[in-house]
Amino acid sequence: MSLWDWARTTYAADGVADACLELQAAAGQNVPLLLWAAWCAAEGRNPDEDALEAAGDTARAWQETAIAPLRAVRQALKSRAPDLDDEAREAVRAQVKAVELEAERHLLAALEALAPASSGPARPALAAMVAAARVWSPITPRAGLVQLADRLPA
Template sequence: MTLWDWVVRAYSADGVAETCLELQDSAGQNVPLLLWAAWTAATGRDLDADARADACDMARAWDDSAVAPLRAVRRALKARIPDLEDAAREAIRAQVKAVELDAERRLLAALEALTRAESGPPRSMLDAMVAVARVWSPKTPRPGLMRLAERLPA
């Protein structure tokens, strides 16, 4: 199963979307990166420290230049704007949201390209996400990662 297909299935599981948004907004985590780490574990792909570091570098560069600015615009368009019809604002917001999603999908494709082929049995998704989260930021949100691991499909 491709990473994108796995992420779409995982994101639709009960409570995953909410937990991902909490990890993103409250803990500063990169959701595509976390889901990539979980996918590698679920599909028996091995990640060494260099692979995690390369993935975090790539995700940080893409997040800073594409995803975060798009997210900021989308969120700014959530509020009403004086003298602009709500329908016009919402139409632009929907377009920005689609581009933001496409940017995240392209990050996932780049992360998948960094990944080795399956090499063994499934591993702990929690351990994989914790390892990546430690490289991503100085604080590891273990409780949130535990909630996410519990909700993700095997």
């Protein structure tokens, strides 16, 4: 299954979206990178240190160039503003959200291209997500990652 399809299915599972958003908001993690790591584990792919570093670099480039600026615009449009029609503001916000999702889809495609071929059976997602989280940030939000791992579909 492609990473995009897996991520969409996984994100829709009970509690996964909330766990991802908590890791993003409270711990500053990159959700596509974490989902890539969990997908690699589920697919029996085992990225080495170089692949993890490349994935982190790719995620950071997309985050800084596209995703973070789009997210900032979307969040700014969440608040009502004087002299702006709420319906028009919400319509633009929805368009920005769609573009932000498209940027994340492209990031997932770039990450999928960096994944090694499957080399064995599926393995637990937690260790893979911890490794990805460490590439992203010096502080590993272990409790949040455990919560996400517990909510991932089997």
